Amino acid sequence: MVKDRMGRPQSRESFQSMIAFCVSTSMHMAIGLTLAFMLVATQGNGSKTLRLSMTAEQSSQEIAPLEISVQPQPEILDTPLDPSLDLKIESTSVEVKAFLDSSRTGSEGTVRTSVVSPAVESAPGAIANESAKRAKSKSRASFFGAEADGNKFVFVIDSSGSMRGTRWQALCTELIRAIQSLSPDQEFFVISFDASAHPMFGTAPPKGEFLMATSKNVRRVQNWIRSIQHGRNTFPSSAVGMAMRLKPDAIFLLSDGEIADNTIENLEMWNQVLDDDGYSKTLVPIHTVLLHSQVGYATLERIAKENSGTFTPVRARP
DSSP: OEEOTTSOEEOHHHHHHHHHHHHHHHHHHHHHHHHHHHHHHHSOSSOEEEEEOOBOTTOOOBOOOEEEEEOOOOOOOSSOOOTTOOOOOOOSEEEEEEEOOTTTTOSEEEEEEEOOOHHHHTHHHHHHHHHHHHHHTOOEEEETTEEEESSEEEEEEEOBGGGTTHHHHHHHHHHHHHHHTSOTTOEEEEEEESSSEEEGGGOOTTTSOOEEOOHHHHHHHHHHHHHOOOBSSOOOHHHHHHHHHTOOSEEEEEESSOOOSSHHHHHHHHSEEEOTTSOEEESSOEEEEEESOSTTHHHHHHHHHHTTOOEEEEOOOO
């Protein structure tokens, strides 16, 4: 006979049932805890809740559910960052489109990142140097010291009777030198004048065209100059008008005397236009040269001044 704590008699079957209940409860709790920890190990971060409900197989008594909460652990990198790692950004401007979480902002944001590199910091200096190089290498022609920019030039030369002798020799020498000094991308045309205009090789525009300064063309010009017959009068107007029809970048006009026609008045019509603001604008700069004379000084100076050119008086050598 088995007695309980109060000394009351208890049957053997009741005592065995109690022992079985306790063993079953312990086994269920052990299995439940094992499953809980296995579940936590197989899941990622985040809060995990495991509910265990255990009942006695041999009893109708219920056991309260057991709740286990596992808090997420911070992610730990297996390998620390290498402090010697050096990230370099080569681009100077990066524009990144950042799409923000629509559930929070409902809009699209733009992130702009600018990185100043040595190349950018030195850009103004590089641009200035490049501009200086271009200015220095700009195409140019010179004639008796007068200089003009461009690639197409017309030489309008006086072939009147007063140009005979040393003046003509000086002109021919300088003209050939000026043509030979032209670069491969530059071209020329020559027109002589007395009472009328005489284009080189006797061919007027539009059939007469600019030539490159090749050795062959230089020899042709030399032969043509030797063939020129000096005429009467100093009338450059028709020669200047012929030069304007060629639409050059600049005109060199040379004479040794007073211009006796209406060249000044014609140039006011041919070579002057009004810009958008109503101001007078020169189409082609005209650079004048007075050769070995004082006659015609004021006229040639005026032509240069009114046509955006330079005036160069050349004295005879003693």
